Amino acid sequence: MNHSSDIPSPDALATPFLSLAGVGKTYPGVVALEGLSIDIMPGEVIGLVGENGAGKSTLMKILGGVIAPDRGTILLDGAELRFLTVESSIGSGIAFVHQELNLFENLDVAANIFLGREPLKAGPFKLVDRDRLRDMVKPLLKRVGAHFSADTPVASLSLAEQQMVEIAKALSINARLVIFDEPTSSLPMAETERLLSIIKSLKADGISVIFISHRLHEVERVADRVVVLRDGTLVGTLAKKDIGHDQMVKLMIGRVLAARTAKPQRSPGSVALKASGVRTEAYPGRPVDLEIRYGEIMGLAGLVGSGRTELARVLFGIDRSYGGAILQDGRQIAVRSARDAVARGIFLVPEDRKRNGILLDFPIAQNITLADLPKLSSRFMLSAERERAAAETQRLRLGIKAPSVSTRTGTLSGGNQQKVVLAKWLSMSPRVMIFDEPTRGIDIGAKNEIYSLMRALADAGVAILMISSDMEEVIGVSDRIAVMHEGQIAGILEEDEISQESVLLLAVGKRVK
Amino acid sequence: MIKKDLGLLLLIVVVGIVVAIINPRFLLPINLANTANLIGLFGILSIGQAFVIITGGIELSVGSLVALLGVLFVDFIAVQDMSWMLALPLILALGAVIGAVHGWLITRLNLQPFVVTLCGLLIYRGAARFYTADGTAGFAFGQNFPDLEFLTAGRFYGVPNTFIALVIIAVVMWVMLHRSVFGRYLYAIGKNEEAARYSGIRTGCMVMSAYVICGLLTALSAIYFAMYTRSISPASHGQFYELYAIAAAVLGGFSLRGGEGSIVGVVLGTVLLQELQNLVNLLGIPSSLNFAVMGGVILIGVLIDQQWHAIRAKRRLVSAARQTETRHSNESSLPVVANQD
Amino acid sequence: MIKKDLGLLLLIVVVGIVVAIINPRFLLPINLANTANLIGLFGILSIGQAFVIITGGIELSVGSLVALLGVLFVDFIAVQDMSWMLALPLILALGAVIGAVHGWLITRLNLQPFVVTLCGLLIYRGAARFYTADGTAGFAFGQNFPDLEFLTAGRFYGVPNTFIALVIIAVVMWVMLHRSVFGRYLYAIGKNEEAARYSGIRTGCMVMSAYVICGLLTALSAIYFAMYTRSISPASHGQFYELYAIAAAVLGGFSLRGGEGSIVGVVLGTVLLQELQNLVNLLGIPSSLNFAVMGGVILIGVLIDQQWHAIRAKRRLVSAARQTETRHSNESSLPVVANQD
């Protein structure tokens, strides 16, 4: 079908334990997967890459028994699997870390990890053997490097810690194949490293892995073979020796991306926003001092739970602060609600897009105009025309891929949803923009667009604070980097001090010389 | 949305035709006017409820409020000799204040709407019964307030003034919900309150306003109900009216999860419910079946709506699959060509 | 969880002591037994409701079901001369079937629980009234069923058998909800149904089971209520019982959003509600205030709970601030050492 599959791989003689043949899935209006065929060898790590909406999650959901394919066959050890359900998939030895977190905040860590597969006491009553459960969970937590215990309620974990629970859950299944669907999207560096080594140890045990990620460097490091999807079709397979960042990008989007190290067009201006001794709920004993200047992109790096999101929430008025002051243009301001912040041109692009960023059920136009309605209306009466025009302007400006601005936002790909969030703020002259993990789960093409947008904003004089756990991104995009450690700014790296090592050192609480 | 409303309208018309065929007196102007009158009373109540439901909330104390405010109104003007021009705004204000308190408890103290208004349901009825010492509040024989009575129980060219009031209120509320910034905010909050807050919307304030509007409209309809029955036994007056209002909203396409529904829908829902009540009496169906007929029709309505949606979605899916299949087979030659390149 | 239950227990005890001081007859064995009897009746009902609430659902038809199943039970054994040994399982089965139908409509046809059970509320009461032609179902004079009466209305060493039944059911249901896989699944579903599905849990089946359990327990209590009143006017019997059950669950720490609450909590909630009713009658408070007292106490309870949480969170924060500050100053020397390495 294509050139790379013609080349015999070293493992060609080994028999695949799982093969997919002609698997396809259609949603109304979208072909998520055209007929797709892949063989998976024992002990093989397959990197699965592709743009947002390429069909990666769809393929994995089919394997996980979450959705049923419209056509095609799946063979396990040569026998056809029909009517795969979540249970039978797990039963066949397929473990699945979902892209969207699927944890239960009202249950503790142990209950979450073994949900659906609890160890039972003897007897007909299906009683949970809680002691055995705890014993089974402990080594798993240790393996993923978690610092929390088995009976911690999941509600009190951060997003990254929750992702660790998800990984532990996948490891708990006695699997022959583990699927990771963007497991690192909210994992910071150290934890990511640990995950990559976990994958290697799985491979050593003869367990196959499918690893989906938009962080191509990670894919490069662990994959034995890379499978590239575009618009639901398999457009290429890269054997181990051919795996490289540029090759993957070329297959994914059909062209090579220009280097994206756009440098600032101007030197930073005066201090736009200053946090002076601000205390957040997570670290009330740790005051934060931070200055962001007009025209610069200030990166904010740190380990999991170091308190970056909490700081952003306080600056944006979502959480109250537990002390300290926020100053805009040198004058102390009161930010008691997001509305106060918005009125002052301080905007936040939140970490959890679906929960805080957009209304999935609203048309694109209504999402874009939501924050600016008073301006787009006359005497509080909506003007459909003006709304549409404003939304259309933003859609063209940001290149949001959608049939029209009346399309339901929930049907867009992640990258385009993120652009809708951006469009909401860009239409109303920002002074300070806070981006919390702006490219979480977003493909490389869209990522680049967002980076250039951020740079353009900074060049237009906007002060930008970018929280990111993606090392490449922090280093590549920021003009300066503040690093947080346990709720406090451990240090600020100027342009010439920036390096992966210095960020890491500060992040774990060591001092950079 | 509009299609849904049309479906409901169709149901109303079909039921109307069937009833009219069995008993042509259904179409007598006097019967239509009587029914229109009650549509007015319950419609105002249901629109109030709709504002709360849109935010994802619920207002269960409506029936008890109709009793409490009704008792107070009648007592003020019939016993305390207060001028109705004073009593009316006073009761409306009281309704608004109670709505504000509910909104405050829900938005500021983070209590669940169901819980707050359930307590309201219990407390207000108790208060009403205590106020009259379990007696009845009513007018003495021959006690008349011609202006008030014209406004609340009179007719204008045969059309009940309560119905006219409903039409006016519905139009105002339609503009408010479907054409104003406030309405858009309510839908946004109902769909995803957090995202609305992150967009700088003062969600607490908006939700509170929804409860105030509900309180206000409930107070107005409490006055209308009081003037309709002219006597109120607080132990039973208005009992279950919250269910009528919720049922009308649900029939009219509102989702109790919030963020969905239209004013036209809730008015049509009210019309259908009152048509059903009228039908039970006109066709001589035993009174005991009144509730059962109502429940049955709501269930069937919701089921048809759901099935209709499901079938449409399925058909879309099938046609999508067919399209891609033909595309697929057309394209199947392409790779060969590509390989030859 | 356990702390919350303790708070509720404390409230129950304090209220009990105050009432006993004002009217020592509160502690008479006969009064305690009477109250325990009603705690048994309502407790069983509330535990059923709790199972549904845990899944994020609601069962509004409980009161009407108590009427319908009660009418049928009495009619079967008093009029149709069916043996009660046959009628009892028959009614239980009917309750389970009705629960299954609700569960089916909710899980398979995707209807909202509020809507389905609201229709149930209307339909079952209508059916009950129609069945008796709006009359009363009751036993004739002297019609006795000694065994059945002992089981349903008898006492064992002075303890009402209904209360004993409640204790047994509560223990079984506690194990089921808090110690079995099934219970764990229900909590998971209540919090996040989709995620539960992704974990391989057959959510539809589980939710259905919750409604079946609710139907079963409702049927059981319907029989108990029927044997308590020995007469059923279907127009009013069991009216508002769904609210009692929901109120008991809410008082007991259940969230109507699902996924939260404990069996001990709902039983204590029932105890408090019945204690309050008893208190109103014993202290000579006008009965008109009965509902108001109930509503007031629920509201206050929920408020205290909420405030208590808020205060605790604040205190935790302050102590955390103090701790980290000291830890911080201790640590401040560490990096220096590290640097010297």
Next chain:
Amino acid sequence: ADKPTLAFVVNGASDFWKAAEAGVKKAQGEMPDYQMELKYPEQASVAVQQRLMEDLVSAGVKGVMVSAVDPKTQTDGLNKIGSQTALFTTDSDAPQTNRVAYIGSSNVDAGLQAAEIAKKAMPDGGKCIGFVGLLGADNAKERIQGMKDGLKGTRIELTDVRGDDIDQTRAKKNVEDALVASPDVTCMVGFYSYNTPRIYEALRDAGKLGQITVVGFDDDPITLGGVKEGTIAATVVQQPFEWAYQGMKLMAAYLKGDKSGVPGNGLIIIPTVIIGKDDVDKYAASLKAMSGK
């Protein structure tokens, strides 16, 4: 402080019982060594009423006079109360129980009297529709049956009785709907105390006052006004004041050991009375005197 307590327990909240409250008060005034009170259940249901009585017994009440919600089938519950206190019934009797005596009207007789009113007002016959709160309640059934019996052999017919569950809005709409559905109706009967005023108002709104014969029950002020005006033919009044006043005194005497007031058959019937146009003023005056207003 420990005076023996006597309780008068009614079947549901309604203005009808206000007169009884006045009667209790008057009796209390004459017998200060007893504590007397009137109790409303929160709802007109057997369970609620039974619970109320049980609690009263726990609270130490010595005598109970009850208007049972459903006396026919409440036998056991009433017996339980009767075994711990002196139990009297009122409003509707429960002869199968261990109650000491019944004091009240005969609802069958009241129905017969309603028939009398109809016959007198419509010598040429007519078609009646009735309205009532609880179709299933005993007093309603007996009144309806009594009226039907009384109308046997005449050209007047009671064709239908519509129920409203004590929802006043439905009570009024039922009348409006009846006017539409049965254009040939010539007479309307309000079986519960509030039904007659609702009939009166619906007829007034429809401009049919005076064209349709109205037969009433009880003495709601609107009912009495309509009778006086001539638009309501007449009303059958019960005497809850007397039930309460005489009943409480009787109960007190009984508890002191004086059983002479209890007749052999245990029935103390205080007759219902037809109040027509000419009797209204006198009756209203006596009501006023009783309530002491």
